[in-house]
Amino acid sequence: xxxxxxxxxxxxxxxxxxxxxxxxxxxxxxxxxxxxxxxxxxxxxxxxxxxxxxxxxxxxxxxxxxxxxxxxxxxxxxxxxxxxxxxxxxxxxxxxxxxxxxxxxxxxxxxxxxxxxxxxxxxxxxxxxxxxxxxxxxxxxxxxxxxxxxxxxxxxxxxxxxxxxxxxxxxxxxxxxxxxxxxxxxxxxxxxxxxxxxxxxxxxxxxxxxxxxxxxxxxxxxxxxxxxxxxxxxxxxxxxxxxxxxxxxxxxxxxxxxxxxxxxxxxxxxxxxxxx
Numbered sequence: 001x002x003x004x005x006x007x008x009x010x011x012x013x014x015x016x017x018x019x020x021x022x023x024x025x026x027x028x029x030x031x032x033x034x035x036x037x038x039x040x041x042x043x044x045x046x047x048x049x050x051x052x053x054x055x056x057x058x059x060x061x062x063x064x065x066x067x068x069x070x071x072x073x074x075x076x077x078x079x080x081x082x083x084x085x086x087x088x089x090x091x092x093x094x095x096x097x098x099x100x101x102x103x104x105x106x107x108x109x110x111x112x113x114x115x116x117x118x119x120x121x122x123x124x125x126x127x128x129x130x131x132x133x134x135x136x137x138x139x140x141x142x143x144x145x146x147x148x149x150x151x152x153x154x155x156x157x158x159x160x161x162x163x164x165x166x167x168x169x170x171x172x173x174x175x176x177x178x179x180x181x182x183x184x185x186x187x188x189x190x191x192x193x194x195x196x197x198x199x200x201x202x203x204x205x206x207x208x209x210x211x212x213x214x215x216x217x218x219x220x221x222x223x224x225x226x227x228x229x230x231x232x233x234x235x236x237x238x239x240x241x242x243x244x245x246x247x248x249x250x251x252x253x254x255x256x257x258x259x260x261x262x263x264x265x266x267x268x269x270x271x272x273x274x275x276x
Contacts, residue, residue: 001116001167002032005156006070007123008049010035012153021165031164034074038062041069050126059127067122067133071095076120078136093118094139096159097129098152102141105159107182109142113159114166121159123152181208185259199235201243204259207251209242244268 005013013035017026025031039047050060076082076095083092094116103109113119122129122138134141144155164170183203200209212223226238244267247254260268 001030001114001164002034002118003160003164004034004036004074004118004120005123005160006036006038006067006121007151007153007156008038008125009123009151009153010037013157016157016160021170022161025164025167025170028169030167030169033160036070036074038066038070041066041073053127057127061127062125062129062133064130064133067129068137071120071137074120076137079139092116093120095120095122095137097122097124097134097138097141098143098155098159099124099128099134099141100143100148101128102143104146105142105144105155105162107162110159110162111166113163119159119163121152121156123156125151181206182254187259199232199239201236201240202259203243205254206243206258207246207254209239209246240264241267241271245271248272 007013013033017023017033022031026033038049042048049062049066051063053059053061076093077085079095094113096113096119098121122133142155142159144158149155181203182205185204186202188202212227216223216228224238226234244264247258248268248271255268
C-alpha cells in the first residue's frame with residue numbers, strides 16, 4: 001500500500017515516519033510513503049499557495065491550481081475521469097481531503113482505506129481548500145474529530161497510522177486488531193485452531209476492556225481475581241462485561257451500532273439497572 005501526502009509542511013512528517021510501527025512497516029516494504037511539498041507546484045517567486053476568499057471573511061484559502069498540479073504529478077486525474085478509467089479495476093486510488101467539515105474518520109473507514117492500494121491525502125490549511133478541488137478530485141472529505149486544527153498534517157498522520165496497522169504483517173500479532181476498541185465482531189474472527197478457548201470477545205464496535213500487568217498489587221489496588229485464575233471462559237465473560245461498562249460510561253453512542261448478542265443485551269440491561 002502507498003500513501004501520498006500533499007502538504008505545505010513536508011518536514012512535519014519526518015519524525016513520525018522514523019518511529020514505532022510505521023518505521024518498521026516502511027523498512028520492511030509493507031507500506032510506502034510519498035510526501036509532496038505543495039509549494040513546489042507554484043510558479044511565482046513567493047511560492048504562493050493561498051489567496052483571499054471570494055465574498056470576504058477571515059483568513060486565506062488554499063488555491064486550486066497548485067493542488068491540481070500536485071495531483072496531476074501523481075497521475076491523479078479529475079474524479080469523473082478517474083472513476084471511468086478505473087471502473088474495471090480493483091482498488092482504484094482514493095483521494096482524501098482532510099478538513100474540519102468532513103465525515104468523522106472511524107475504524108470502519110480505516111479498514112476501507114486499508115483495502116485500497118493507494119491513498120492520496122490532501123492536508124488543508126488556513127481557512128480551508130478551494131471547494132472546487134474537493135468537487136473535482138476528492139473521493140471523500142474526512143475529519144478526525146469535532147475540533148479545529150491548524151492544518152491537516154496531524155489528521156493525515158492519524159489516518160496513516162490507523163490504516164497501515166490494519167495491513168497484513170504490520171502488527172506483531174495480526175489478531176491484535178480484531179480484539180481492540182472498535183474491532184470486528186466474533187463472527188468475523190477466524191478460529192486460532194489451537195484448541196485453546198479464547199479469553200476475549202471481538203469488540204464488535206465496543207471499546208476495549210481494561211488491561212493489567214505485573215505487579216498484581218499496586219497503590220493498594222489488586223488485579224481482578226478473575227484474571228489470575230486461568231479460567232478462559234470466566235476471563236472472557238469478565239472482559240465482555242467490562243467492554244460494555246466502558247462503552248456505556250464513555251461512548252454510549254457506540255452501543256446502537258455495536259454487534260451485541262442476546263447475552264450482551266441482557267448484561268447491558270443489568271449494568272444500566274445498577275445506576276438506577
